[in-house]
Amino acid sequence: MNLKAAPLAIALIAVAASIAVVVNIDTDDPEYYGQCNYEVSSKGCTVVGLVDEDTTVCKIDSKVDKNPVTAIADGAFKDTNLKAIYIPSSVKMIGEDAFAGCNDFLLCYGGVPVTIFNGDFIGIPSDVVIKEGAFGDFSFMSVDMQDSSDNDTVVDSSFSNIPSIVDKVIVSASLNTNTDVVGETCIDIQNRESLDVGLDFATYGLFGNISISFVDASDSELCSTVVNGVSVTAEHYNFAYLNATYPVLLYSLTLCDGEIDSPTFVFLERKAAYDWDNLPANVQPLPFIERSLSTEGVLFHEYREGTANYIRQLYDLDNDSTFSFYCVDNYVELILQYFIATKIPSTQWTATMLTDGTGTASYLNNTFGVTDPDAKYDEMVEEWNLVKEAVSKEGYSEKLIKQYAKNAYSGSYSFLSGYPLILAVEDSNIDWITGRLRAAENLTAINPAFVSKITGAVSQVYTNNLLAALSEDEAEKFKQLYHFNDEVFNVARENDKKIMIILGTSASAEGINTMSVGSPFYNYVKMTMDFYGTDYYYFYKGHPGYPSDQYKFRQDALDLLKAEGYKIFEIDNSIAAEVIMFYNPDAYLSGWQTTTFNSVVDETRLCSIFGTSLENLAQTYKPMVDMFMTPISGDSYSGIALDSGKSYWLIQYNSDPTYSAQYEEYMKHEIAIYDATDEIFVFYKMNDGGVYEEVSM
Incomplete structure (x- = not known):
């Protein structure tokens, strides 16, 4: 050991004034980190230099004999061969010329690599005193990630002043810490002065959890940092929030009919309908929750609020974005929750209500199988307009909707199942599609003259025709999606x-x-x-x-x-x-x-x-x-x-x-x-x- 007497050391700890220590974290090699010399005083411990001037990787200990290490002395590492140094968060002062002459090293403070991310300095808190010339002519590593708005998930990024000890950079991006939907890119360093790359973030939204890891030639992680605030947006989005079986079939046929140009998010009540590992290009499960929650089990309504927030976030990131939404016609309250309550202009979204027709016929008979269905219709139109106005002002709530929708059914779900006809006729951006309404046999309780109003509002399709229209490649894609x-x-x-x-x-x-x-x-x-x-x-x-x-x-x-x-x-x-x-x-x-x-x-x-x-x-x-x-x-x-x-x-x-x-x-x-x-x-x-x-x- 190199022992030096500290002029201001108190008597109790004077015998341990300067201690050389070996710190071993993130590696099994006890010699990986070099040793430091410390001076202990009444103000704490100060790093004064390296034991071996040829040391390339050094980790400063946070304590020496239970005394916190609080400072790096003037010129402590000046003109050394450092390639990486780890400074604990206990250090609150970095002295003059402490790293002068060290022009190629990785600096990590408190476990966070010191970088300039999108112009903001990251790593050393503002309460740390950095004295004149502490880093000499050293240029900190810089990372820039540009917001992406070109309808794909690739983020244009650049890295500069990359220390020579760094062999790879691994970037993992997710919307939040509650999801395992992650876009990960591993970058082999070619040009250390400047490196331009495209990072695939895998999905869309505002990314609040971007991990940047720096790896050496032995594939050991040197350090990592987490940043946020990068957005990935598109001009148009498709959202399908679907229950039942036949509506999913109808929608799935559209997924496999040609190429899908816009990002498409699908959430199913009966999740086993899909082989989620064989989704068509540009189709994803909900990306803000764990993939297993989005593709397995029976939970359905639990993620409605999260989906509404996600749609609103996408709109806030780009107010010019447009949306196409698909739901089953017994859950039209989703339209209120996702688009009316979020205040997205009606000119920027469309909704398509899907149904097999059987349940719909029952709701229609119960609603319009009255003496004067036209009067009932007019009454419900007024209610629907009042509901939209109230939800737009006060937000989505079942209680609020039922306050104005007097013809709503009881229960927490499907309570607006009598209203699809109103939406299809009165709202130009809402369509209604059925596979087999068969009005002549299923709407017998309704006045025939009014039935024509219903059949004029709903488009009927025949699945066998849709299946037959698929090309050989499209049919194969459909079978894979349905694990058929x-x-x-x-x-x-x-x-x-x-x-x-x-x-x-x-x-x-x-x-x-x-x-x-x-x-x-x-x-x-x-x-x-x-x-x-x-x-x-x-x-x-x-x-x-x-x-x-x-x-x-x-x-x-x-x-x-x-x-x-x-x-x-x-x-x-x-x-x-x-x-x-x-x-x-x-x-x-x-x-x-x-x-x-x-x-x-x-x-x-x-x-x-x-x-x-x-x-x-x-x-x-x-x-x-x-x-x-x-x-x-x-x-x-x-x-x-x-x-x-x-x-x-x-x-x-x-x-x-x-x-x-x-x-x-x-x-x-x-x-x-x-x-x-x-x-x-x-x-x-x-x-x-x-x-x-x-x-x-």
Whole structure:
């Protein structure tokens, strides 16, 4: 050790006036950092120089014998060979000529590299006294990152005066510390005086978490700093905040129809619909939360406020930016939250409301199925205008909206589901698209003259036409997005079997909440397989909102049917049935009532309907259905005596002469009764006297 007496040292610590120390942080090599000489006085410890003048990397200790190191002496490192020095935040004074003659070194204060970032000095706080000539002619490292507004995520950046010890610079940029959506670029240093590069920030917005790490030739991090305030903007943005299944299908077809020029952000209630690793170019999940939260699980409404704030931020960064927004028509309050409450001018955003049509028809019937629908319409127009004005002034709140929207429904969501017609007609920047509203059969509660107002406001599309319009490359992109793979059907084709797809519904409607054997699900599926026989392999495709792994009794029923020898397989429930049918037009369909049956191209392939009788089905696809299956209660059916201790199901045969095979079956037997207890079918035909007689199959 080199010991020097400190003139002002107090007696208690005079014996430890100057101590050479080795500091080892960020490396396993104990010799990585050089040793310093210190002088201890009543005012603290002062760094007076290096033990070895050939030292290139030095870390000043923050304490020596429990005494804080508070100063660097005049000329302490003058004309040395330093390449990097780490100064603790305890140092509050840097003496005259302390680093004079050191023209190529990395300076790190308090763990932060001293740099000039976008013109602002970063690293040494203003309370540190820097005496004259402390750094001689040294030029601090400078980093400049320009705001990007050219519709991509690349930020033009420049680095200058890069110390020779730095071999690489790694820049990681994210919007905040709550997201793992990060754009990272590693830069190999070529020109130390000036280096111009493009850094990919991966997304758009105001970046508040930009980490710049400096790495040496051995890939050890020398130091890093975090800066903020760089913005990345575009001229136009697309946002899709979508629930349900069919609207997602409609929107997804637009994603894969050609190239996407604008940044597009998608958030789904049923996130399993997408393969998030195969998004089309320029399409992203929400970038301000963790990717897993945006692409997995069931959370949906929890991120509405964050999305509204993000949209507003993008607009604030560039008031000329425009937006296209897509939502389902039962959540039109999102339009209020995202654009009216954020005060973005209506000339700079458009909204498209999507729907499959079935739920929409119910809302329309409930709202406008009144004596004077025109008067109701006028009343709701006035309410909508009052709501927009109030939300624009006071911000978004459910309570405020319901104060003015007297026709709102109860509940916290979907309370404006009666208003899409108002928005579509009265707001020129809002469109309304449906896949299958089918007004003639679904809007029967509304005055026909008013129905024409509805059909004139909504655009109807047919998904099979949209799918057929995709080029080969676009179709492949679509399949990848939907992680669609119909290889599951190969087991049928390889065994020369026909494909029967059984479409599921909600868990309560399937009756799978309590048991597997004896449940409606078990019996409907079993009856269908028994009727159509071993010429088919059967594939259950569940409702996207009710996956089998969350419903044990359904899985038990499927396992039991397999154990009983039935060839039944399960298809990924997240894939829209319309897509499966389009790419497998040779498949047959059975299941619970659904508008998906409208997608059947070959009418002879619609087999059995569960839970709906022949008399109660009013859909346009009714004539194509072979059989209708419903449970029977009581001890008789139309004069046929039944055992009240058993479970029975009614099978009604359709009789439309348009479909010859179907009509031939009907002429043999009009109905069948399935004894689920004894697992037998009994067939009946009505005689001339209006009485059902048992007949052979």
